[in-house]
Amino acid sequence: MPASPRLAPHGVSHQEVLDQMRELRADDARWKEGKTWSLVYHAGDDIRRLLADAYTEFMSENGLSPLAFPSLARFESEVMATGAELFHGDTAAGTLTSGGTESILMAVKTARDFAREERGIMAPEMVLPASVHPAFQKAAHYFGVKPVNVPLGPDFRADVAATRAALTANTVLVVGSAPAYPHGLVDPIVELAALAREHGVLFHVDACLGGFLLPFARKLGHDVPEFDFAVPGVTSLSADLHKYGYAAKGASLVLYRTPELRRYQFFTYADWCGGIYASPSMAGTRPGGAIAAAWAVLKYLGEEGYLRLAGTVLDTARALREGVTAIPGLKLVGEPRLSVFAFASDTLDVYAMEARGWKLDRQMGPPALHLMVTPAHEKVVEPFLADLRECSASLERGEPAPEGSAAMYGMLGAIPDRREAADFIRQFMDSIYG
Numbered sequence: 001m002p003a004s005p006r007l008a009p010h011g012v013s014h015q016e017v018l019d020q021m022r023e024l025r026a027d028d029a030r031w032k033e034g035k036t037w038s039l040v041y042h043a044g045d046d047i048r049r050l051l052a053d054a055y056t057e058f059m060s061e062n063g064l065s066p067l068a069f070p071s072l073a074r075f076e077s078e079v080m081a082t083g084a085e086l087f088h089g090d091t092a093a094g095t096l097t098s099g100g101t102e103s104i105l106m107a108v109k110t111a112r113d114f115a116r117e118e119r120g121i122m123a124p125e126m127v128l129p130a131s132v133h134p135a136f137q138k139a140a141h142y143f144g145v146k147p148v149n150v151p152l153g154p155d156f157r158a159d160v161a162a163t164r165a166a167l168t169a170n171t172v173l174v175v176g177s178a179p180a181y182p183h184g185l186v187d188p189i190v191e192l193a194a195l196a197r198e199h200g201v202l203f204h205v206d207a208c209l210g211g212f213l214l215p216f217a218r219k220l221g222h223d224v225p226e227f228d229f230a231v232p233g234v235t236s237l238s239a240d241l242h243k244y245g246y247a248a249k250g251a252s253l254v255l256y257r258t259p260e261l262r263r264y265q266f267f268t269y270a271d272w273c274g275g276i277y278a279s280p281s282m283a284g285t286r287p288g289g290a291i292a293a294a295w296a297v298l299k300y301l302g303e304e305g306y307l308r309l310a311g312t313v314l315d316t317a318r319a320l321r322e323g324v325t326a327i328p329g330l331k332l333v334g335e336p337r338l339s340v341f342a343f344a345s346d347t348l349d350v351y352a353m354e355a356r357g358w359k360l361d362r363q364m365g366p367p368a369l370h371l372m373v374t375p376a377h378e379k380v381v382e383p384f385l386a387d388l389r390e391c392s393a394s395l396e397r398g399e400p401a402p403e404g405s406a407a408m409y410g411m412l413g414a415i416p417d418r419r420e421a422a423d424f425i426r427q428f429m430d431s432i433y434g
Helices: 014-027 045-057 070-086 100-119 135-143 160-166 189-198 214-219 288-325 375-396 406-414 418-433
Strands: 093-097 125-129 146-150 171-177 202-206 236-240 252-256 267-269 277-279 330-332 340-345 361-363 368-372
Touching: 045 288, 070 093, 070 252, 070 288, 093 100, 093 288, 100 135, 100 171, 100 202, 100 236, 100 252, 125 135, 125 160, 135 146, 146 160, 160 189, 171 189, 189 202, 214 288, 288 330, 288 340, 288 375
Parallel strands: 125 146, 125 171, 171 202, 202 236
Antiparallel strands: 093 252, 236 252, 267 277, 330 340, 340 368, 361 368
């Protein structure tokens, strides 16, 4: 039965509440079955149970006050130390955040404030490859930093020459991804960081997606380019624990090369009648459950567990890439070698490829479908490829495609005025949240 849209005069039983919630999720994405290729990083029911227990144990605590909850301060400190070690940050310091977007917001805010105080820059700009996460555009909007967007190279990675040409006296930050979400490719971090260093500009590595996968992929013998604080010129890095760290949402970290740089992230206010106010990141209240669960999963898995899961993910992704490229008419975008990739077609309408309940994300420029691979997908490689082959053959025969969001993506891609496209998306959001 549908839930009431208003507060009822009387409550219902514990069991009835849960029954209603379970009924309402009937149409949700089926991530436990491996049907969803984004949003959820499922690594097994044992990890999920641990996360639920750890989160529940600390769900009432508030990480805003480490003095009140020294356990949370200890958890966060140890998680950050683990991240600093993984990313070769001998002097690195940072904080946990609610997710990759908040980590990115903090890195941009820090770069803006550092440049304002140290370099006197009052009209800040940052140079962004076209594939960089939209959270950087959000940060630009929120913090008054001009985004200078540069095209990708022919290999779909950040173009170093275009980045150099985009630098000005007002540049406060250059960004590279490891990897970028759309195509699963690691930008030329060494060259970009050297360019930023040459111009005295901060350089951020967005490893929100790959941060807790790349170090273990390298240990398994995969060819992983340098991307972290081992690279001179890298001044900050973000990595999501709730992606390939397999923590509960939301948990991410942002690290800076030095504690001195991290201070520009903090907000403090000493003139409030309610007392001293100090906040390390965007959020005031910081859910203790997310902090505790991030610590718990690192302890539970250890290096062996992360190596095992990384091996599963990378082997599964390779099998999927090989299967996709074996289907006539389909091709990969770029040369991805990690856990995410996109595929396109010169002859088929990939937006119309709705294959039997699989949830694939659609992308633009070029039109493509996107897969984010997790351990949950190991068991569905052959069923997925079989459905994809059948769907591709159906389109080749000219049969009508099933209804879905293909028409909307096709329309958005065809609108020449991108402001008009953005306004359409806002109207669409109104309809969802209304």
